[in-house]
Amino acid sequence: MPTTPRARARAQTMADIVRIGREHLATDGASALSLRAVARDLGVVSSAVYRYVRSRDELLTLLVVEGYNALGDAVDAALAATPDDPAQRLRVVGRTVRAWAIAEPAWYGLLFGTPVPGYDAPADQTVSPGVRVIAALMQIYGQAYRAGLLTEPSEPVTVSPALAQSFEQIRKDFELDAPDWLFSRGITVWSAMFGAVSFDVFDMYGRDTFVDRAEVFELHLDRLVELLGFRSTRT
Known part of the structure; x- marks a missing residue:
């Protein structure tokens, strides 16, 4: 388990990205999966998401x-x-x-x-x-x-x-x-x-x-x- 506040925050953000990705998978399908849409639902700019997940394929x-x-x-x-x-x-x-x-x-x-x-x-x-x-x-x-x-x-x-x-x-x-x-x-x-x-x-x-x-x-x-x-x- 992450042992520092920064590591815990990063782990939580990654978990949120995957959770939102699953929600979009269910509503929009895998082909329409978009990091920009994930960032919007996460409440951050898309560039912030790219610090955690570099591409749609990586999210997939x-x-x-x-x-x-x-x-x-x-x-x-x-x-x-x-x-x-x-x-x-x-x-x-x-x-x-x-x-x-x-x-x-x-x-x-x-x-x-x-x-x-x-x-x-x-x-x-x-x-x-x-x-x-x-x-x-x-x-x-x-x-x-x-x-x-x-x-x-x-x-x-x-x-x-x-x-x-x-x-x-x-x-x-x-x-x-x-x-x-x-x-x-x-x-x-x-x-x-x-x-x-x-x-x-x-x-x-x-x-x-x-x-x-x-x-x-x-x-x-x-x-x-x-x-x-x-x-x-x-x-």
Whole structure:
């Protein structure tokens, strides 16, 4: 935590800039984000804001990092309160991502929606927070595999040397000892989970197609649990 009055004041101003940036993100969208507008709402001249945030892209990066961490914190908190059952924990991750996305649709859209024209997120700042939920899923996959809870495929899963190399890098990055067939299933679970959330948040089903979208999402979770290799049992 900042230890001097000047440091505390700077930290507070940065927090205010990010807060106002989030408000503009929700009302105007990422493409229309403007430091001048943020300065106006902050009650200072635009040149004062540039002492803290040098460009719109830098503000976007702050919002991206904070968004990934907010989602990661929500998932971590939910898992901390969940029994040590991999199938149940997989469902909890999905439900938590969906709940966060519905509560923060603009923020979710910045992270997982249409890319902002002209903005390229810096990997050195965004990759680590951006993989927090993926890392949680990977740990669930590994836990289920080590416990012998997953049914292996009846046919061998073969991948190209290039993809096998990618899988090996993932093993190293996430310290996960798992076979290729689990990675192939896990990729589908990961992308399908976020795809289902995006369909809901971005109203891609059509506004009146389903009366209870929460129940629809539970059906998705049923299939994802089965796909990873668990028996189909709701928890």
